[in-house]
Amino acid sequence: MASSITSSLQTSNLRSAFLGERNGFSVCSVSVTHVGFLKKTIECKESRIGKQPIEVPSNVSIKLEGQALEVKGPLGQLSMTYPREVLLQKEDSGFLRVRKALETRRANQMHGLFRTLTDNMVVGVSKGFEKRLQLVGVGYRATLEGRILVLSLGFSHPVRMDIPDGIQVKVEENTRVVVSGYDKSAIGQFAASIRKWRPPEPYKGKGVKYADEIIRRKEGKAGKKK
DSSP states (O other): OOHHHHHHHHHHHHHHHHBBTTTTTTOOOOOOOOOOOOOOOOOOOTTTTTTSSSSTTTOOOOOOOTTTEHHHHHHEEEEEETTTEEEEEEOOTEEEEEEEEEESHHHHHHHHHHHHHHHHHHHHHOOEEEEEEESSTTEEHHHHHHEEEEEEHHHOOEEEEOOOTTTTEETTTEEEEEEESSSSHHHHHHHHHHHHOOOOOOOOEEEEETTTOOOOOOOOOHHOOO
């Protein structure tokens, strides 16, 4: 009996030592004199597109002055000023390389972008680009009146669009429009403005669409009744 009382007293003392008394817990405080921070260096990987060299054909002349580039070829002339995040270099072999001038996230984003823009300039003045559109719909047709593109798209009046300088437009079979030139950005912008007048609708596909565009069709009300 005495041994059991002694055992219970020891257990009570252990609980008091580790858990504290019920009416007041004892808290062990540790003073912190120094807090260290781990510094992690973020390394920006080089863009797979940006590190590829740009081949300059023999019929294209390059003029590089600081951050300004001027490209001249048989089809036209283009120029562009580069931001400080990227650096353009002309090698002795005749290739152009776009490199990062800074090790930042923005420079990593600009690297591949301006390499692609530079390549588009070189290809544009030497070979050119084109964008094809197709008119789908009864009575939809396109004609040319000098430097004006006339579109009949079901409105009460025909749509007349002035063709910008540096862009050539050709109409094939009254329903196919070919936009070509040396400035890829200008070609895409003008082709998009043509398509904007009558975007293709999803039920019958009527409208102006790109030649390689796939229109996702919707099922009409007649199909749902079946």
